[in-house]
Amino acid sequence: MVTNTVLPPAPPPTAKAGGAHIDIRGVSHWFEVSGGVLQVLDGVDLQVRPGEFVALLGPSGCGKSTLLRLVAGLEPATTGAITQNGEAITRPDPSRIVVFQDPTLYPWRSVWDNVALGLQARGVLKEQRARVDEALRLVGLTEFAKAFPHHLSGGMAQRVALARALVNDPQLLVLDEPLGKLDSLTRIAMQSELVNLWQRAGFSALLVTHDVEEALFLANRVIVLSDRPARIAAELVVDLPYPRHRGDPKLAELRHEALKHLGLDATW
Ligand SMILES: Nc1ncnc2c1ncn2[C@@H]1O[C@H](COP(=O)(O)OP(=O)(O)OP(=O)(O)O)[C@@H](O)[C@H]1O
Ligand SMILES: [Mg+2]
CATH class of the missing domain: 3.40.50.300 (P-loop containing nucleotide triphosphate hydrolases)
Incomplete structure (x- = not known):
């Protein structure tokens, strides 16, 4: 429809x-390196x-x-x-957030929980839960918040990695x-x-x-x-x-x- x-x-x-x-x-x-240095x-x-x-x-x-x-x-x-x-x-x-070629998501955590990692590590997740929702919205994955990484395509997984970066509001x-x-x-x-x-x-x-x-x-x-x-x-x-x-x-x-x-x- x-x-x-x-x-x-x-x-x-x-x-x-x-x-x-x-x-x-x-x-x-x-x-x-073995045998010397590499410039x-x-x-x-x-x-x-x-x-x-x-x-x-x-x-x-x-x-x-x-x-x-x-x-x-x-x-x-x-x-x-x-x-x-x-x-x-x-x-x-x-x-400063780095995003690599491989999204390296935690397979046992949902999409939402993967994106929340940075805020959780800094102990601010409780007050800033809305930022996770906002980051997922920005990358168009709101509907997949509860999904697990093995259910995602490569592009979706990389979008999760981007959301995980954006949630920190990087400079x-x-x-x-x-x-x-x-x-x-x-x-x-x-x-x-x-x-x-x-x-x-x-x-x-x-x-x-x-x-x-x-x-x-x-x-x-x-x-x-x-x-x-x-x-x-x-x-x-x-x-x-x-x-x-x-x-x-x-x-x-x-x-x-x-x-x-x-x-x-x-x-x-
Ligand atoms: N920790 C390290 N110890 C020793 N040598 C390293 C280390 N990290 C990178 N190198 C070497 O430094 C050089 C540059 O590596 P780097 O990963 O920066 O290249 P790159 O331009 O990103 O290559 P690619 O396009 O293939 O990703 C390579 O010869 C690599 O083997
Ligand atoms: Mg490289």
Whole structure:
């Protein structure tokens, strides 16, 4: 049955912390590996302005995830500095949430309980239960609040992971190939959803993707990294309004440019 339900207008974003200003200055990073050290990042300078969406593209193994881990505060950079709103990032913080390729939901917890995790961990769930409902509404999963992860499709599970991030009202969403495991149609739909969520919630976003079109569809700026150790090889400003149209000739032009910087002759 087709219903013509008129949804109430979305409430205005309330008490949003606003997007973080991230400043990465002269960051180089080495790992200790058997037989020596491996340099992974080489003098990376990058800013994410409040509310900006920045995408990182680069060859496999060049150091993208490492850079995200440093920004998330999961480990300290060997040299250089990373700040959030002027303060050094020294540890993980709920104002910066990471979403990985694998949604890693707890199978024994319902969708609602998975989304509630962050609030529960901080001991504020009792007062803030409505935030869980709101996050589920934002990702369109209200009707699945009581479902368990094994009943969800890959796209739905990743939406739960996004809701679990959004419930914390992050200032920065750190996205490490969050749509990488989805089929191409779901992926395209989720890209549009991600733009909607970002525009409504106002967080800053730092996304790693291997998909040039995805980077150009989502981001204000696309940063192309070199082979390991990663340096910034190019910066493409995507000066197009949202929502973007995938057939936009400007996007095709930027795609060629990005592929060229990735060392691929874009003749296709
Ligand atoms: N904890 C670690 N100890 C030692 N080496 C590591 C560690 N983490 C990552 N590396 C190495 O650092 C390099 C960069 O890894 P990273 O995961 O940042 O790459 P990436 O650009 O995200 O790659 P991909 O596109 O395949 O996800 C790789 O050679 C990897 O083996
Ligand atoms: Mg990676």
